[in-house]
Amino acid sequence: MDLYDKKDKFYVAVDCIIFGFDKGKIKLLVFNRKIDPYKGALSLVGSFVRIGESVSEASIRILKEFTGLENVYMKELSTYSSVDRDPGYRCISVTQYALIRIDDKIKMLIEERGAKWLDITGIPKLILDHNEMVVDALERIQKIARYEPIGFELLPKKFTIPQLQTLYEAIYRRKLDPRNFRKKILSLDVIIKLHEKDKTGSKKGAFLYKFDYKKYTKLQEWGYNFEI
Amino acid sequence: MDLYDKKDKFYVAVDCIIFGFDKGKIKLLVFNRKIDPYKGALSLVGSFVRIGESVSEASIRILKEFTGLENVYMKELSTYSSVDRDPGYRCISVTQYALIRIDDKIKMLIEERGAKWLDITGIPKLILDHNEMVVDALERIQKIARYEPIGFELLPKKFTIPQLQTLYEAIYRRKLDPRNFRKKILSLDVIIKLHEKDKTGSKKGAFLYKFDYKKYTKLQEWGYNFEI
């Protein structure tokens, strides 16, 4: 490998913009680099793609390394390839955005690995062009939320309608009317009411629901609009 | 360059899925390869990305080489990176989809360069994974047509409402009601009626319109829905 000049051949990297949702806020997963270059600086979760794996295989591999998670919602965002984007290598980065459920187990796993969650309002300087990637990814999820039920990827398997509303308010950055929101989400007919309540949010408690993937898949075939 | 094994380092290519619209049909630009490997086979317009250019610079360069056109609507589709996608190189391809106006000048230019337009219904076998790219690009433009006015990129600068309708019918693969289509498109308030008629389509002739990019840009800021 060291026979070649690092600026004379292409390196391919994958960077993951990993979003979570916790306490009513959308969060981004970053870590403090342990090694040079940029030791100590904040970075997205990423790695070089190996010659014997595809970009998507690489992204699955590093997501597992950093979070312990498999079968995560992850989609390609885009390619960052400016000649001077990385002073060390001639490296193009293929970015992936991922949505994960934050629970206590995940929180622990992530802390063990030296990663952490940042509130997406007020992301500090990250290395290279990673801030740009985050901005682009946020724009993308805002767009995609209009025709895909991505909200459900970020919530626990069981969630309440007020929780779902708070999440959509965070994605769209505006308040929604609770009566209209409830009416709309129920009319989509893709959530199932459970016979349990979550009482952490109020004395009355709110009914828990779960997402109906089967029904959603069926509807999707017919060109379904998820706008809320 | 030849010091390195072709399977031992990454090559980066860009492939362009270039769509046009002619005689009521959506067309794809392909060419017959003049050199090995795959001499004589049909291929998307593409090239290796040079070490000193970005992917987007490369795509602009090759689009110019093949069509003579600059300032074309072109967006990244996605990255194709299976380890065995290209038997010759360890090559990842970043694809771009482009929409261009087919006119007689372009037709000539393209023929001179040995490229040609294929009807998108019934694309023959293309090299490598290019068929997959075309399918993905078609899916993408169908989706994107719902919230961006991409139709206008494919039509001549001056077009009639029936022409626009035919184009959307080709994109969505379904018939639209002419009264409702006209009502909807006019309500969007982004096309300007001209005092000329196009009489190639009928004895009565249809009024020509042009797209109002300024108005569209303004509306876009407010989160505009282009669904037709």
Next chain:
DNA sequence: ATAATAAATGTAAAAAATACATTTATTATA
């Protein structure tokens, strides 16, 4: 028993989408 809290609910009005058939401007031809 009462206060406090967030969850749950309904309705009327406005806007948008849909379904549907006739008239109009023009050219070619009888």
Next chain:
DNA sequence: TATAATAAATGTATTTTTTACATTTATTAT
């Protein structure tokens, strides 16, 4: 110069969806 032929242009009633808005309910803590 009247007529036939052609695609363009037009209107309305109905249904569906979206919006705006205030009160009651279930539960816990005091």
